[in-house]
Amino acid sequence: MDLAGDGLMRILVVNAGSVSLKLALLDGEHLLANQHVEIASVEEGERSLSEALADLDNPDAVGHRVVHGGGVFTDAVRIDVEVRDRLGDFVALAPLHQPSALAGIDLVSQVLPGVPAVACFDTAFHATMPPAASTYAIPAEWRDKHGLRRYGFHGLSHAYASRRAAAMVGSPIEELRIVVCHLGAGASLCAIRAGESIDTTMGFTPLEGLVMASRPGNVDPGLLVWLLRNTGIGIDDLDEALEHRSGLMGLAGTPDMRVVIERAQAGEDAALVALEVYLHRLRAGIASMAASLGGLDVLVFTGGVGENAPVIRAGAATGLGFLGVEVDAERNADADGDSEIGAPTASVRCLVIGAREDLEIVREVRRVLQPSGSQEPTRS
Known part of the structure; x- marks a missing residue:
């Protein structure tokens, strides 16, 4: 062919x-x-x-x-x-x-x-992370023998969203500092400078980083060692709980953010705490990514939660005014499809972008099979 x-x-x-x-x-x-x-x-x-x-x-x-x-x-x-x-x-x-x-x-x-x-x-986009972001402070013999490092995930989504964001704000991606928030059942942030990943929240596995639907995000490793040593919990039980019974599930009894928001708005204590923990980690993560970039030009929300939960987008922006982030309440509530939701006076452009890993895969297939040539898929 x-x-x-x-x-x-x-x-x-x-x-x-x-x-x-x-x-x-x-x-x-x-x-x-x-x-x-x-x-x-x-x-x-x-x-x-x-x-x-x-x-x-x-x-x-x-x-x-x-x-x-x-x-x-x-x-x-x-x-x-x-x-x-x-x-x-x-x-x-x-x-x-x-x-x-x-x-x-x-x-x-x-x-x-x-x-x-x-x-x-999904890991390839993060191969550009510098050693400062990809290296764990654990014994060198562990890292060298077992390839232990921060790999990062959701790279296809982060890559697409960053290019789409550049097109939406009308600036070359080489000139932009972008933080992409991929928020779904799995969730991660990515700091992108000049189109390349320089930091992300997921690590060796997709368990690290933000609070997710059923995964906890960051947990003190000493806590896990303590559980194994003192409670009778085994490795398999621990693995199952961290993958399937933590995160929103562990905090609110449901992995579904829509249900968490509904219950929180009805005043349910567990759902309110779950939402506060989720947003606390998310805000801290965005600030950390911005610090890796040395500033922030564009903040992007994508993924099922990022695209469909105005409460989460507004809650994430709260407390990030020192970075220049401000969400316009009306724009945020009315966002449908790829939209700009930032306040017109804000220094940081704030966008909602539909997750399109399929378009990123199409782009990569064409690049591998047609290296000389044709136009990559874009969206206007």
């Missing part, structure tokens, strides 16, 4: 879950079709995927979202046998996500054996 021309490719974007594949077929920036394929078994998955692809029309290329590239893959890469095998080495780094991505790669390659495929990594 000739992929060297300047015509737009039809790219199948694959986001693999534990028992499903989310498929989206795009031609440049335009979504042509999408499908959700349930996978009960390999055989069932092949049949369901074949049926879905019949409706989607055969793509020219495939882009797979892969959570972890370890310290090896710091950019998108065309998948071959060697790459596929190497990706398996990172299962221990992302045991909840990497096996699903690998299963998706295997299944799609079986159904579309002649179609070139590209792995696009």
